[in-house]
Amino acid sequence: MIEMIRVSKWFGPFQVLKDVDLSVARGEKVVVCGPSGSGKSTLIRLVNRLEEHQSGKVIVDGVELTDDVKKIDAVRREVGMVFQSFNLFPHLTVLENLTLAPIWVRRVAKKEAEETAMHFLARVRIPEQAHKYPSQLSGGQQQRVAIARALCMRPKLMLFDEPTSALDPEMIKEVLDVMVELAREGMTMIVVTHEMGFARTVADRVVFMDDGRIVEAAPPAQFFDAPKTDRAKLFLSQVLGH
């Protein structure tokens, strides 16, 4: 599904990603963790070209990402993304947020798009909020709308960029529950998160990043119980040790 080969990226003189190799199979759930500034967000933003890489190859669903706008759009149509700060469109209602891309990008009829939207709103358990504006919802509800918005495009792959980091503790669970359900249904997922409980239950593989490199990649049981590197041990003690 995703193939990254010796990918590097610089922000000015600062190298955020250093020769990263990563491949993700269809249906696989990968959790990416690591200290802040380690390049996790940048890594997943390469997948739908919200960031450009400067060397190496990124191939998503058989399409290599280059400057070619057609290819970029082709990939973006198949890749859903959920952001830390929700990024709902504040001037549109929840329903309009959900139907916008299916109507204008997928060319789905309005009525059908609305039915799909209501279906996914029910899935994230907030069908009654369809006609409200994002600002009228709680953080947890907004993030669930954002997940539904991505799902309405019927993506083959979902990217989550710290989806619970901006939420109050009591709202984290309602979002994670939706994500766990999605994982159970077989969606291919890459999740950047500090929620180690989620990683343990859902992930097929945990990827630990530090300083722009993938330091360790292992199934959760192995990663949590017997991390190989000192960096990972230190990180885990900080995240879990209280």
Added chain:
Amino acid sequence: MRWARENLFGGWLSTIFTLLLLLLLWKAIPPFIDWAFLDAVWQPDPKVCRASEGACWGFIAEKHRFILFGTYPYDLHWRPAAATVLLIGLWIFSAIPLFWRWWLTLVWLAGLMAIGILMWGGVFGMPYVENERWGGLILTLLLTTFGLAIAFPLSILLALGRRSDMPIIRALCVGYIELIRGVPLISLLFMASVMLPLFLPSGVTIDKLLRAQIAMILFAAAYLAEVVRGGLQAIPKGQYDAAHALALPFWRRTGLIILPQALRISVPPLMNTFIAFFKDTSLVLIIGLFDLLSTIKIALNEPAWNGFGVEAYVFASLVYFVFCFSMSRYSRRLEHQR
């Protein structure tokens, strides 16, 4: 009483200012009322006016048709009058969000066609009136309407261009905006009126009104572009991220996500520029077009009425104020609306 004590006499400083203000009002208001109403002369007779202490509203009564319609043939004044009412009607109609549908464009096209027919004539038994003779309020309103209707979309393109990734487009837009903004409107109007004809091949002429209109559009577009750009810059990066992630192509992204938000933020400064532009149309007098303010100047040139400028300008201010204040109130309503 309680309100007065808290707000007007809250402390010794505020008490002093309140008293000073009251004194000022007491000194200013009664003489103004004397001038404007009690001693005012209402009949259009310059002799009586000169004998009186008060305002000479007779001048307005006598000259209001010239002030409002300029040199348009006197017998045909009903035509610009109807056109003015129609144009104002179109604006009021378009201000109602309920009518923001695609067919509003058709309403405008039909309305403008009717205005054109009324003003030019030449059909339906109405004598032809060349646009050199148009003047007064309708000229001010037409310059504003067409000026803003064309400058505003242009300004959005300029603002988007200035933020474009393509260096040539960006450079062109920056160059245009800075060049036009760096020049006073008067000099643009002079250029349009004096220099533009020199560049045209012989035989081709663009009439004076159109040249002035083009100069005003170019000018307004540069100013509005910067206002729109301010709005664009206020949109958080996350909105672009989300729109990109949903694979929305450029024009959809811009038209459906970015601009609706950016323009809403820009309503107060946009209205500010609109109002300024409305009043700037009065500068066309320097190239010999007779808008509302120029017609007053000409009316004052008549020896009999020489010296009643205050009344004339109070009248003009009132007309301008009514329009500008309506725009400003409307913009406040827009801001608070979803």
